[in-house]
Amino acid sequence: xxxxxxxxxxxxxxxxxxxxxxxxxxxxxxxxxxxxxxxxxxxxxxxxxxxxxxxxxxxxxxxxxxxxxxxxxxxxxxxxxxxxxxxxxxxxxxxxxxxxxxxxxxxxxxxxxxxxxxxxxxxxxxxxxxx
Amino acid sequence: xxxxxxxxxxxxxxxxxxxxxxxxxxxxxxxxxxxxxxxxxxxxxxxxxxxxxxxxxxxxxxxxxxxxxxxxxxxxxxxxxxxxxxxxxxxxxxxxxxxxxxxxxxxxxxxxxxxxxxxxxxxxxxxxxxxxxxxxxxxxxxxxxxxxxxxxxxxxxxxxxxxxxxxxxxxxxxxxxxxxxxxxxxxxxxxxxxxxxxxxxxxxxxxxxxxxxxxxxxxxxxxxxxxxxxxxxxxxxxxxxxxxxxxxxxxxxxxxxxxxxxxxxxxxxxxxxxxxxxxxxxxxxxxxxxxxxxxxxxxxxxxxxxxxxxxxxxxxxxxxxxxxxxxxxxxxxxxxxxxxxxxxxxxxxxxxxxxxxxxxxxxxxxxxxxxxxxxxxxxxxxxxxxxxxxxxxxxxxxxxxxxxxx
Ligand SMILES: Cc1ncc(COP(=O)(O)O)c(C=O)c1O
Numbered sequence: 001x002x003x004x005x006x007x008x009x010x011x012x013x014x015x016x017x018x019x020x021x022x023x024x025x026x027x028x029x030x031x032x033x034x035x036x037x038x039x040x041x042x043x044x045x046x047x048x049x050x051x052x053x054x055x056x057x058x059x060x061x062x063x064x065x066x067x068x069x070x071x072x073x074x075x076x077x078x079x080x081x082x083x084x085x086x087x088x089x090x091x092x093x094x095x096x097x098x099x100x101x102x103x104x105x106x107x108x109x110x111x112x113x114x115x116x117x118x119x120x121x122x123x124x125x126x127x128x129x130x131x
Numbered sequence: 132x133x134x135x136x137x138x139x140x141x142x143x144x145x146x147x148x149x150x151x152x153x154x155x156x157x158x159x160x161x162x163x164x165x166x167x168x169x170x171x172x173x174x175x176x177x178x179x180x181x182x183x184x185x186x187x188x189x190x191x192x193x194x195x196x197x198x199x200x201x202x203x204x205x206x207x208x209x210x211x212x213x214x215x216x217x218x219x220x221x222x223x224x225x226x227x228x229x230x231x232x233x234x235x236x237x238x239x240x241x242x243x244x245x246x247x248x249x250x251x252x253x254x255x256x257x258x259x260x261x262x263x264x265x266x267x268x269x270x271x272x273x274x275x276x277x278x279x280x281x282x283x284x285x286x287x288x289x290x291x292x293x294x295x296x297x298x299x300x301x302x303x304x305x306x307x308x309x310x311x312x313x314x315x316x317x318x319x320x321x322x323x324x325x326x327x328x329x330x331x332x333x334x335x336x337x338x339x340x341x342x343x344x345x346x347x348x349x350x351x352x353x354x355x356x357x358x359x360x361x362x363x364x365x366x367x368x369x370x371x372x373x374x375x376x377x378x379x380x381x382x383x384x385x386x387x388x389x390x391x392x393x394x395x396x397x398x399x400x401x402x403x404x405x406x407x408x409x410x411x412x413x414x415x416x417x418x419x420x421x422x423x424x425x426x427x428x429x430x431x432x433x434x435x436x437x438x439x440x441x442x443x444x445x446x447x448x449x450x451x452x453x454x455x456x457x458x459x460x461x462x463x464x465x466x467x468x469x470x471x472x473x474x475x476x477x478x479x480x481x482x483x484x485x486x487x488x489x490x491x492x493x494x495x496x497x498x499x500x501x502x503x504x505x506x507x508x509x510x511x512x513x514x515x516x517x518x519x520x521x522x523x524x525x526x527x528x529x530x531x532x533x534x535x536x537x
Pocket of ligand 1 (some may be wrong): 138139199200201202234236282284286327329330331350352359424
């Protein structure tokens, strides 16, 4: 099983790792298949849209992950992908997008990308519930 | 780079490489040819067979060169089952007794025979150190039992199984209950005892009579020989079907042009291992003791398998590190310059955790943090000390990535 250079880069030097001290929302998900756990903390901001109304967007996100190199790198790359995106845009990031952004993942590690997506959606859901 | 993955494979020794090298482009004859090239190759094979014979305490006619232990094990298990099928009374299926912590080449062969309806299999249990009980084996014997398979040394956790004890128990059982000549007797076939000695031969005496085994397998690349060449010892009188059909090589039992250079390398490496066994045992034991002592001082790291002592080989130590994944540790160690392996589900092609760790009672969650460190006589104390420093560092780093478990 070979990882792309991009996966290895994120694994060895993960981006946006850590916690947000008072996050707007968080979520933690675990994968029973391989025991991976991913946690995202979100800081949500408001900004005006072109039409003058406000939208919620991801001002910051931090991750914490227990798992293999794939689980760590999908978490890291996902944070890069969604920072600055509106919640609507971020909700539409698919696991295929994550895999593509990493220049591919071994087939048996695709579930890690699904887990990262699930975790982000859950955090966004938690935020919306809290509003 | 420090190489601590010697249970996966080892470096070819300088001596083995030197002995092999003329057999590629100078002495390249086919051992079946009648001309001088062929004779030269054929003599090299006889000499190698003689050396192996002496080290294993066998007869030359009982030693077969194969393409490695996977082939040897497949042949020995399938071959005994096939031969027994035609010797057992009509309707009786050959029955095997197999340890649950075998290498996949034994485990999967037994499962295949079971699933394809060619054999019935009873799986032994092991204790938390990975040891099987000789008495458990005897208690599982049925009239149609034809083979018992227990590895000499486990490749993941380093357990040394009580092979000589099992061999003695089976001999006694056979002498009281089984006939050597099934065709002239109402007694069932003698039970053959098979052991995979791949991880044993470097450090333990593998003479077949001492062990009481009828079939034994070795792979040269695990003892500083080349890859893709191994040995099947099959005791004279063992009922076994042929496996690879074709030419008349290996006494008409294993077809295929012999891997002469590989066999010459195997011979040199095996002789070297046997001649230095005690010295290597002491050196590697010391390294392992130091490794285990130092690693167990790290928080929440456990040794799997037996404690250091008579049930553990000196070269294999596997640990479970809590709160991290073994694959992440392995890759971080790799970038720090240390090659090790892991039994974590995340490193296996199937995402299944190691069957060995599960069989000895390591939980699925714990097994994620598995790291195996396997040494050789080429390693040094300095490498062990450097490894421990790096291991502590990467454990700390990888643990720091994880969320606090609430
Ligand atoms: C205990 C044991 N048996 C069998 C094998 C298979 O050896 P090979 O891959 O050389 O056929 C190995 C090595 O992977 C092993 O460790």
